[in-house]
Amino acid sequence: MNSKGVNQWWAKATSKYSIYIVLIAMFIVCSVISPVFLSTKNITNISRQISITTIIAFGETLLIICGLIDLSAGSVLALSGVLSVAAYKMTGSMQIAMVVGVSVGVFCNAINGILVTKFKTPPFIATLAMQTAARGAALLYTDGQNIYQIGEYKALGQNSIGIIPIPVIFMIGTTLMTWYMLNHTKFGRHLYAVGGSEEAARASGVNNNKTKMTAYLINGLFVGVAGVLFMSRVNAGLPNGGIGAEFEAMTSAIIGGTSFSGGIGTAMGTLAGAFIMGFVNNIMNLLGVQSYMQQIVKGIIIALAVVYDIRSKTKRDKKKQGNINEKLVDSSNKAKEPGAL
Amino acid sequence: MNSKGVNQWWAKATSKYSIYIVLIAMFIVCSVISPVFLSTKNITNISRQISITTIIAFGETLLIICGLIDLSAGSVLALSGVLSVAAYKMTGSMQIAMVVGVSVGVFCNAINGILVTKFKTPPFIATLAMQTAARGAALLYTDGQNIYQIGEYKALGQNSIGIIPIPVIFMIGTTLMTWYMLNHTKFGRHLYAVGGSEEAARASGVNNNKTKMTAYLINGLFVGVAGVLFMSRVNAGLPNGGIGAEFEAMTSAIIGGTSFSGGIGTAMGTLAGAFIMGFVNNIMNLLGVQSYMQQIVKGIIIALAVVYDIRSKTKRDKKKQGNINEKLVDSSNKAKEPGAL
Amino acid sequence: MDLEMPKLELRNIEKSFPGVKALGNVNFSVKKGTVHVLCGENGAGKSTLMKIINGIYQPDQGQILINGKEVKINNPIEARKYGISMIFQELNYIPEITVEQSMFLGNEPTNKFGKIDWKKIRSETVRLLEQEKLHYHPTTQLKDLTISDIQMLEILKAVSYGSDIIIMDEPTSAITRNEVEILFGKIAELKAKGVCIIYISHKMEEIFRIADEITILRDGVMIDTKPTNELNIDKVIALMVGREMSNIYPKEEVAIGETVLEVKGLTNNSVFSDVSFDVKKGEIIGFAGLMGAGRSEVARAIFGLDEFNQGQILIKGKEVKVNKVIDSINHGMVMLSEDRKRYGIIGVRGVRENVALSKLERFIYKGRLHIKDENTTVSGICKRMNVKTPSLETSIDSLSGGNQQKVMLARWMLCEPDILILDEPTRGIDVGAKYEIYKLITELVKEGRSIIMISSELPELIGMCDRIYVMAGGKITGELENREFTQENIMKLATKG
Amino acid sequence: AEPKAGGTAETTTAAEETKPAEEAKPAEEAQKTYKIAYIARAQSDSFAAWLANAVKDEVAKNYKDVTVDVFDGESKNEVIASHIENAVTKQYDAILLQPYDSEAQVAPAMEAMDAGVQVVTVNNRINDNDRAGAIDADPVAQAAKNAELAFEQIPQNGKVVVLMGPAGNMHSDKRRIGWQQSFFDKRPDVKILDEQIANWNKDEAMRFMEDWIQTYGEIDAIISMNDNMAVGALEAAKAAGMTDILSYGVDGTAEACLAIQAGEMTSTTLQSAYALAEEAVKLTYKLMTGAGERETILVDCPLITKENAQEYIDLHKKAGNLK
């Protein structure tokens, strides 16, 4: 590759992967300004801290790509977690507890999905109603009290396999699952199509309702799993748990490049977004930034990260003035790109 | 009008005004099941309780019509309210306090607007960053403590003119202002156009950025006013006031028919949405519904109201298809429509 | 050549997009009171050039002169101030607003307090509509209109500004004959008033009816500008595609087989009623009719996009239920929509994904969608269809209109259908590509497939079809055999009922 | 309150001329500085913020060999857990924790102790309490003091409304128990008109009270689990012209003290952030330096009524909460 080629390659890489560059830059800066940041322990901590939100973020990513949204994630997390804890207390079986947690998540999201697909309720309202109702149900079931003494339930959220905490393993699992779905299944393609243009998707033979319903059900699965992990990590059944979790999740997704206008988003982007948020929170605590100041700084960093990302994308569009001869299709050498992480 | 004509008229009216029918139905049901509901005092109460949220809801309505969003409303409300209270304590002048409150609201939203128009940040992220930052600033300024002893500042929020509480007067004012803007100004028409299709609007000679910026600035004005009224109503400067206010506001707007896909929404719809939410909250308190149960019921009512609204709208669309030939007929007898509420 | 100063002049205009140099060193000028036609293949850069004049894009280099003075046009608002208005090729309408609101969007009359003068808007709209004998209700929302209605409104709107430079980017691609006549009448009127018109079209007959001068672009480079009388259709085509082209309609005789599609008594309350027809293997069936005749509606109903109240659809003799599009596709029937923007492209996604969308099963085995295979197949099809795109990952939004249409065709080719319903298949396609599409249609029927072609271009129907059904007012008013094909016969049936 | 001048990091070190702590310190350890991580439940909660400030002030005033960093738990167990993890990573000598949930913080706290970091809880306890030191005020007693007063004040067949903190909140629930034991169980004649969750918030309490006034007309007393809600409900009662309504809170905020002195509010019990901070830092210091054993200390919570309100107003003035 000649120097011009390298330059072009570099320009393209920086713009296409700008969010990862933000992530790496942040990583380097953090490592320099805080000596403890780069310890295995700290990185493990960060991963564990973001794991539950990130699992929800993948659900939100799928939904947002498809032009949907889930405002009920936090509440449904609490409901499924609480019922899962209750099931565990009754049966002592972690398997049953897991099944209950996931089922509740899926069930609530089935209602979301039915409201959206059958009754044509705007997703914002449908899931907002679910947010209120699921929280009410969690509180009603527990009578507003936390459930304690849940014994070995906590293992899932607190133990590690090797040095990797179990929630992190779940996070990696959902990352791969989301990535695979988005890139290598029909469902994933249909998500992008429906999110890109509902009518065009319908006219192309996509079953929009089925796609949306599936998106909600998978979101339900993720939220259910997150609920079990959450309660297990805090070692209690908290009917108040997860308030606002959907927002943190959406923030990760959006920072990672998912677009509310639909049709755009990747699994890896969301993961990067989640880590960016994790780094920001972590480094400010490591540096002992005063807590109100933290919020201001956090706001500024979020804005800056996204502005940088957007800017470099626009710049690419300006720079990438190719040659007219390149215009005709060039076939197989790019085959790997879309599937690449 | 013959009977078929009446039927058609009725079908059209029920579908076009379905949200008002929901409102009226709710009003009647509430009056029947609770004797105190229909008292002047209670209706005044409801109006006062919804007034501040509703003022914010008009800001959200403008933004959502234009395809934007403001997640920072609650935080900016707190910041502008707190600074306004501080200004009052320093100067003792309600005028200055009001100017400070409004300026802070407008200032924060100017930043939102610049991020969105100049830096092309997605509105969700820009205003989320502002949400975090403005809350941090409010807490930093007050050191997390409430500001007390604010003397006559409370008059604005607690006094009435005749039987109408001052916040309600502000609410009516913003309703009229929003209605007028949406229907009788270029800015309003451009909001719909930009929200409906940015490209088409631009091609028609609409200045999209200016329209968006103006929408944020007016939203800032409303949020600033709401901040002053809020603090004045609670007779304190609460740096953590208004958490989640943007969500209640958006809910009112969406129930009132504003659509997140942009280009759709009315001032009167939002007002109706706000009253529906107000009635729901009020009647459950009047009936002494247990608080967890309240949340579940509220979720169900929100969903039902919207499902009914959507259903009757869809029914109309089906009917209308049957009457395509009507399209070719008369032109002038509807001359008033676009200006109608 | 006279010495009159050109009204509008472009000098050395260059413009690049990511991966594409759309325009390179274009010089171009238009005189007062003339119609200047721009010709060129799909993706030649015509629309881009026009958008530069209208301030949508900024040129990378070059100057724009109006009345001999250099100007910088930053956006369409400024363009309008310089007296420029434009009818866009890609109809980008706002579905929720009404006819009258759309007519005055961005140009609303207000009183001195900034209040919009709705009365004036209403009366002006009614006046403009009546003047052109168009019967739209001023308060109808655009989403309730057909694409041709909207196109007509766009034309009306652009003309109503009283501009002295009007750009028309393929204005007739979506309207039928009557309306074309209205438009040409209007153009003559404007010309007489000294307005200059830049006109883009792929329809050669039209071009030679109205052009005073013709400029030809190829691959972003200006090839030539000549007065119309020095050119003829064949010369223009040769300049456009860089080679000679002979027969425009490459129709071949194909053995007609058994009936593959039969529609009986299809009715959708008051949109169309009692529509019955049949299509045989290897046949090309045409559907002719005026705007709003209901042809597209019938096609949509058969394809499963709309519901219908009564009637039967039989494919290969068996009655089928098409509740959804996927049912049709599974029965081997596909439809290319007339409204590509709304019912075709997934704008933000790339070419590859757009092509593969309807037949992903082809690349799925062992539970995995194989992108490599997809890439190979799609690039093959795109080559065959001669799609011009920087890469298969380029978002389809940024392709030229004609190329988008080819991508849509590629999508349906991938499904290997038995029956293709093509609703206005050559809309916005250049002559070269049109020929390719005709050739493709011929090849398809040779392979034993059947085509239903809905078109508002009678010559194309006459040139390609085996039989033509004519619709009017939602009913089939007649069926013509090949030997009965004449424009007169068709028009007679089309205006019946 | 005035804005706090100062930098971004909230590290406070003792000034030179400050008094030494009461405890005698071994000379060889005077060189060493001890680091405390103070993890607040939520810095947006005004009581929590007050307590955090009190802890900082206490350290600055009385412990020149100690630094304290404040972390915001944001009312989220996950966040608190991650602060604890970070504190271990950063090798703090002790964690002073204001728990948000008594169970959820157990595991991370125990992990921290296993890693050799001392943990002391303040203002709430964690369930596994034989390992962590604890400073708390007894919430049942806080409520009971008000309840005993109410027992005398609320008329026969009186009608009351009850305002609760967030669902599942330990303080709210315990205070409610205090009221149950010391008042409702003994006064079966009193009718609870309604009982709702106002999330510690003034504006939410106002809204409930307005609706209750509509529904029930006559209300004899507001029984609130904290002062913010009591004052909010009072605001609504005042607006409705109900001047002789009784109202009880807990916390002893500046606003409540003023309302009590003005004769608007009836009583509250002080949950003194200063007392809590003083004891908490003392215990933490003992544990860090190895000079003492872990213990559980309950601070006193005096009842504030019109008679002694001035005393507490002065206290708030001294602390800069009032001017």
Ligand SMILES: Nc1ncnc2c1ncn2[C@@H]1O[C@H](COP(=O)(O)OP(=O)(O)OP(=O)(O)O)[C@@H](O)[C@H]1O
């Ligand atoms: N917004 C854009 N982004 C990237 N590339 C673009 C954009 N608009 C146009 N192009 C490219 O510029 C070239 C010229 O496109 P243009 O739309 O001007 O062609 P055209 O001559 O109008 O074709 P058609 O007859 O199909 O309308 C094409 O290769 C197209 O892909």
Ligand SMILES: Nc1ncnc2c1ncn2[C@@H]1O[C@H](COP(=O)(O)OP(=O)(O)OP(=O)(O)O)[C@@H](O)[C@H]1O
């Ligand atoms: N979405 C819609 N809402 C209301 N009316 C519609 C809609 N789509 C089409 N129509 C009406 O249905 C009738 C048939 O339209 P259709 O598009 O089928 O005609 P066509 O024969 O295909 O003509 P062309 O496509 O050339 O305009 C017309 O009167 C049209 O206005």
Ligand SMILES: [Mg+2]
């Ligand atoms: Mg073009």
Ligand SMILES: [Mg+2]
């Ligand atoms: Mg048609």
